[in-house]
Amino acid sequence: MDGAMIPIIAIVGGLIIGGAGLFGWVHTTRMKIKHGYPLENMWGMPIHPRTDQDSQERLKLLTQENAQLRAELGSIKDRLGNVERIVTDSGYALTQEIETLRAVPNQPKETAR
DSSP: OOTTHHHHHHHHHHHHHHHHHHHHHHHHHHHHHHHTOOOBOTTSOBOOOOOOHHHHHHHHHHHHHHHHHHHHHHHHHHHHHHHHHHHHSHHHHHHHHHHHHHHSOOOOOOOOO
16 A cells, blocks of 8 residues: 555545434434433533424313313223123024014015905
């Protein structure tokens, strides 16, 4: 190797190491965002979103709506459990068969001539 190649190799190596570091930082930040971890500033301190009156009110409304939806979901689960119990009950099948027979109209018997 001649003396002109060493600076070029050093520059290329530095660019590769810098690019790998940048890629790692971007990937780590992306994974933190994806999984809900707080982002950090240069000194490792978490970056918290600013809270103003509008965002606090919106959070309060969303929390209330979430509680209402959870209560509604709980009542729907209870109702579904009752329906499943009724449908799987052996008496229900018998009742269905009786109702099916009642729904068939009476067909007149043919009279002999």
